[in-house]
Amino acid sequence: MLDELEISLLESDVAAEVADSIKEDLKGRLVGTSVDKHVIGEHVRESLIGIISDLFDGAGAVDLLERIRAKKDDPYIIVFVGINGTGKTTSVAKIAHMLRDSKLSVVLAAADTFRAGAIEQLREHAKRLNLKIVAQNYGSDPAAVARDAVLYARSHGVDCVLVDTAGRMQTSKNLMEQIEKIIRVVQPDLKIFVGDSLAGNDTVNQAGEFHEHIKFDCSILTKNDADARGGAALSIVKTTSTPVIYVGTGQEYGDIRPFSKETFIETVFGSEGVQGTEAAKSGGA
């Protein structure tokens, strides 16, 4: 039974070490409980769902719009980080679109000055969304670009600065130092880790290292529309105790929705899972 549940987690791309550690928590929770034999399977399953549900709840929440609105006298600064190709730039554009629709003014900072085409990519999004972009040449200091954008936002009374950064492997010491510098220079209000929902075991290393270096506040998981089972969300939350706030569901600006714990549990455990959350809660788990 335990093994079967563990396999559901693994098949959903929950990283092996996270699944393992959750299994240990589950054993701990089950020890000493006596349950009628007929409902033991149901009990184990509900306990597991309870543990997972608690993990998500424990990570807290971030109400982006409210936070941006709350900071009235100075621009709210958000930096996006993550490994290569996860969807940072696209997520910057989606969030910008969302903020614009909520009547908040936005400036984009093209602080990926390394990857070929990165500046043109963000510039095209800015053009389509009719937003101001602050950019310099390729090879220039990304921290300086980000700082420029903040100065621009300050002097023009812009509500929010979204800083796009270059993809980097968490294993690259130089590039991790570079992102630390960007963070030091602009002192962002929010650091968002952008992860790929299709990633497997490596999610733990990525989230763990990025969190170690820059203590990000929350995550966005992209490409959820690609038949992803979403296990990466649990890997990140268990590793960093920070919430997943949005998931990307396509390549259009509107293709982003708030992360839902219930949907996660339903995807991993099937539709009875959602009722299980309630049962586990009312059972005092």
Added chain:
Amino acid sequence: MDVRLVKEIAGRLEERCVGEVPPPGLSRKDHIVKILYDELAKLLGGESEFSFKPGRTNKVLMLGIQGSGKSTITAKLAKLLTRQGYKTGVVGADTYRPGALVQLRTMCERSNVEVYGEEGESDAPAVVRRGLRHFGDSCDVILVDTAGRHKEEGELLDEMKRIGKAAEPDLALLVIDGTIGNRCYAQAEAFHKTVPVGGIVVTKLDSSAKGGGAIAASAATGSSVMYIGTGERIDDIEQFSSTRFVGRLLGM
């Protein structure tokens, strides 16, 4: 790595470990490791390279999920093949992603590889047709970069089919992100059903990921891994070696 595949491999491993007597001089444990090595290497297929047909243009179509590294590997391959003496041309047929063509051009410029593309055009199969016509028979190899897509994007898969028809590729290379998890098998299978895949490239192996997706993609398409990407720079490409790769997978 794919849980079902792992179970399948474990099953075969068990069968052989029970059934076979370790050869003299090999401990039981070493023998088991050797069998595992064999089984994984077998799944990955032999080492393979392009077998270019001389005297004609060999067309290679690059396919894969969004952000897997298609455009980067296209530029890397273009440089590598040029250095190996093949006259190489590139067609940029990603008509969706902002900045896609600039990205490809910038990376290929440095190695003097010509890129055919049409900024602002949205008909990708038409770009492919005109691109191939543009190069005529002036090249030994033409690499066609395409937009990222995945198995749930029906319209994009349909477009890929039409690109396949327009290109009539000698080889379709599926580009797999080295950090991908369990969904790799189903994704690779869907690509293969739409345009038959003849080879695999695994990228981002400079990360901490083991790249187990390579095995799933091999199993799903019946083709072998040809190249790996090991960094963002143009020369970060290596010929695939199944023994080295299995060593990495097993952490040995």
